[in-house]
Amino acid sequence: xxxxxxxxxxxxxxxxxxxxxxxxxxxxxxxxxxxxxxxxxxxxxxxxxxxxxxxxxxxxxxxxxxxxxxxxxxxxxxxxxxxxxxxxxxxxxxxxxxxxxxxxxxxxxxxxxxxxxxxxxxxxxxxxxxxxxxxxxxxxxxxxxxxxxxxxxxxxxxxxxxxxxxxxxxxxxxxxxxxxxxxxxxxxxxxxxxxxxxxx
Numbered sequence: 001x002x003x004x005x006x007x008x009x010x011x012x013x014x015x016x017x018x019x020x021x022x023x024x025x026x027x028x029x030x031x032x033x034x035x036x037x038x039x040x041x042x043x044x045x046x047x048x049x050x051x052x053x054x055x056x057x058x059x060x061x062x063x064x065x066x067x068x069x070x071x072x073x074x075x076x077x078x079x080x081x082x083x084x085x086x087x088x089x090x091x092x093x094x095x096x097x098x099x100x101x102x103x104x105x106x107x108x109x110x111x112x113x114x115x116x117x118x119x120x121x122x123x124x125x126x127x128x129x130x131x132x133x134x135x136x137x138x139x140x141x142x143x144x145x146x147x148x149x150x151x152x153x154x155x156x157x158x159x160x161x162x163x164x165x166x167x168x169x170x171x172x173x174x175x176x177x178x179x180x181x182x183x184x185x186x187x188x189x190x191x192x193x194x195x196x197x198x199x200x
Contacts, residue, residue: 031153031173032136033126039155040075041139041168042085042123043179045116051183052113056093057106058124059140059178066135071095074107074179076114077121085121085152085165090114092125102140106182121152122181141175151176 033039056074060067073096075089091114093107126137151168158166168175 036128
């Protein structure tokens with residue numbers, strides 16, 4: 001008799017996180033830049049083959065309510081040969097509106113998706129022009145899965161000679177941002193059919 005087996009493989013949304021999915025409501029559970037600067041706090045991610053980032057999920061702390069209603073977005077950066085983020089984003093997400101003391105937001109990539117390959121950096125943008133005076137965009141953090149050399153910060157007046165990105169630990173912070181690229185926003189379904197002839 002003939003034996004056949006069939007099955008379906010469902011490939012759904014995939015999220016890449018460097019955090020524990022838990023974040024603190026305490027004031028030290030976040031990291032921002034302040035001083036009205038344009039700046040970014042971000043994390044390095046790596047993929048072994050080209051893939052499409054369709055959205056970014058990130059946590060924002062708003063414990064005092066000072067940035068309620070502010071517009072925040074994320075950006076994607078390619079990296080240099082040394083692994084540092086480049087200075088010009090290759091893509092931005094749409095803006096989200098801050099609401100509540102601390103929340104997770106998911107923002108779609110403008111234009112649909114961005115193809116990434118190898119190392120890339122996902123960062124939350126802090127733009128003083130979009131925030132009330134004297135406030136800061138506080139990116140939620142966690143100490144659960146901290147990996148040295150993967151957490152970055154840059155702002156317009158960053159204190160080094162060349163204005164380069166620096167690792168967060170250079171400022172004494174050994175925390176991972178709650179910041180996650182999401183891949184392949186669509187759900188794909190593929191049915192695999194295998195047939196073999198076998199005599200009983």
